Amino acid sequence: MPRKRKLEKKVKRLIAVLFLRSRSRPGVRGYELRKLLGENYMEVVRAAQRKLEDLGLEIKAVTDDGKILDISSEEDFSEARFVLVVREELKPEELKSCGWRIDDIAVLATAIIYILSLRGKAPRENIVNLLKDKIPEWRVNTALDRFIKAGYLEEENDLLKLGWRTYAEVNLEKLMTLFRAPSE
């Protein structure tokens, strides 16, 4: 089989795999891709990236501690998680179709902002108290548990910190800037 066709076949396989999710966590690890696509799996990832650009999608490699790796570099990607993200931010009217309730999204946003304002970790209790007036307490707790399960947040001795998925999906700098700006 010619090299180009072989590569195209692998790209198709990679894209299909990237859409899958194991339990509630999407994405594939680097070592899994190596097993699936061979030693030069990064070449396939880069080729897939070029194809996905036209569709408004992007492949991101993120480590467990939230570091986003540049896929055009020659770093070690074996432990990184490869995910497919939408290139452009969502519009407010698209929010309802993303699968989360508006309340849940507000819980996540509040948790992220509060965690960042406390430089990385925040007591779970404080976040629940902060939202108690707007959303019922049980719903805040349920949403936090779901976000922990999905990888957006991590819990450590009753302290919450940001999970790998927040780093992969959220432009934190932009979020903080938006949050600092006064409401219209």
Add this chain to the structure above:
Amino acid sequence: MSIKRELKLKEWKEAIKEFDRIVSLIEDILRKRVDPFTVDISELLEKMRLLLEKYGDEVLLVDIEALCKIVDLIKEQEEWLQNESLVLSLGPFFALARIKQMSVEEIAEKFCASWTPIAYRDQASISTLMKALNYLDALKKFPKTVDFSLSSEYELDRSSLNLEFLSDEDFREKLETLEKKIKEVLEEKEEVDYWDLVIDRSFERSLENMIILSHLCSRGVVSIKINPLSGEIKIMKPRRKSENYSVALVFNYETWVKKIAEKKKTREKS
């Protein structure tokens, strides 16, 4: 000789206390998320060095413990600095004020402008399919179910038809009523007897109350406390999330008759 020894012991105890103070200070900072730079690490290390020089091996273990905590604190300082650039000096009080000020929709909207979600496909696993098949299989054991056709001729009238099921709306109403009732009782007393709360004039109503109360417990609105010795069950204000556990309570017509009789008896006595 013994006085000298006692003095030495007293000094040693003071040294141990000093180490404990350092450990608890750092633990407090880590737990309460206070600025880790408020502590002068070099000063702490100097203090520890002097104590170690004076007491040697006798304070070695507590010295190691304090040193470990200092390492944690340095790690915390590093994380703090890493996030400093991100937060653009947004303090917790400012964040708190902003969140309090904004509505849920506003928060969600701002978040969505900086969110590029992961694209993935929802799929059913073999185990999910098996669960669904088992569920359908279990349904066959029941007698023929009510046929809910969508024709306009057949309209459900909740008040005139006693179909023995609750709509979402009715259920929510009942939840709210019971929640309000419990909150009023718990404002006066710290705890209230479970059976006093659920037992009603009919067996069906009592059972319904139990089901509604179990939902309130699951949602964390109230907590249940059981005394394993006396078997007493109390309803109280919600406790911490980590203390959650499930409880199964047996209830049948016999229990209801018994509880009604008990209730009558206590009412007569009072």
